[in-house]
Amino acid sequence: MIERRDFLKKVAISGVALTSANGLTSFTSRFPDTPNNSEGQGIIEKEKDTLSAVWKFDFDERNAQLILQNLNVTLKGKLRFLSDDTPWMVCCSRDGVANRNTLVDPRGDVQGYWVLNTVGTQLELLFYHRTAQRFAGRFSFEGTIFFSEDAFPCRTKPVVGERVLNLMSGFADSLLNDSLFSPKDDLLLQFTAANFRIQTVVKGEFSFRLSGRIEDAAETVFVFNMEPGYFQKRYIPYYQPIDRKRCPVVPTGWMSWNTYFDKASAEDN
Structure with missing residues (x-):
């Protein structure tokens, strides 16, 4: 005992x-x-x-290719940095700090850094100046995302004071989209960047680009947030994807009564 x-x-x-x-x-x-x-x-x-979503990555300095993986999602793309329209090298660490990767100018000198950090289910890519530097430039990550075939681009971050409701039927690309969602897995991949673009290539494959200016602190971080059970944890505790055998097409339509109640007349419709 x-x-x-x-x-x-x-x-x-x-x-x-x-x-x-x-x-x-x-x-x-x-x-x-x-x-x-x-x-x-x-x-x-x-x-x-303790984490249902764990980020893994691989970086190849020879072609500045970065691969991010989490659950059944893979992001594969190229890192670039331009200063005064001149390309710099995006490299691995060059000192004793193994996870602090480097931005190397055309003369071969390290002038900045980029790092990957995990915060809960989020992965953050941060880029910044070396001490006492203040050059301008744009850092970008551009490539392809491989996700479930049912995944589609969408928008999940509302804007303060927003008065317009965006509705889409089927696969539709928009500059407002900030996420990818898989109904089958109730899995969301959400992006945060000063400049972000995502477009559908084919089912389960998407092109993307994130970019930001290194001289503006508000633009120097890209966030990749993987959220399993997105609807189940928020709005629908007993979430299940629609049975496409019973309902092959999602019902769509417009009902002014639900929006305007008794403020809309027959003439308005």
């Missing part, structure tokens, strides 16, 4: 373990099972992943 003091001690020291995955760190916690005192067994520790 386990003494109460020993049990509490083991609970207290069960902490957080860090495991590296292709350069990024994923978090796993260790939780003790309740001991079965009747059988005289000790505490059995099991590893439980």
Whole structure:
């Protein structure tokens, strides 16, 4: 039988373990099972992943190609930096800080940095000047996204004071889109950048481009947010995708009564 003091001690020291995955760190916690005192067994520790979405990445300095992966989503593209319309090299670390990658000017000198950080289910790509530098330039990430075949571009971030409702039927591209959503998996991939564009190539494949100016701090971070259970965690606790065998086409239409109630007359319609 386990003494109460020993049990509490083991609970207290069960902490957080860090495991590296292709350069990024994923978090796993260790939780003790309740001991079965009747059988005289000790505490059995099991590893439980605290993040359902873990980012992995691979960067090839030879062609500045960055690959990001999370669940069943892959982003593959090229990193670029232009200053005064002159291309710089986007490279790996050149000092003792392994995860601090570099922006190298045409003379071969490191003048800036770019890093990847995970914050919960988010991945942040941050780019910034080296100390005492203040040059202007534009950093960009452009390429292709591979997602589920049912995924489609959409908009999930409302604007303050917005009075226009955007509705789309089927696959429709818009400069307002900021996300990709898979109804089958209830999985959302949301993007944040000063300048963002996403377009449908074919089912499950999309072209994208994020960019920002290094001299403006508000534009120096790209955020990739993966949210499993997007609708289930928000609006529809018992979310299930539409059964396309029963309803192959989503019903669409316009009902002014639902929008204007008794303020609309027959003449308005």
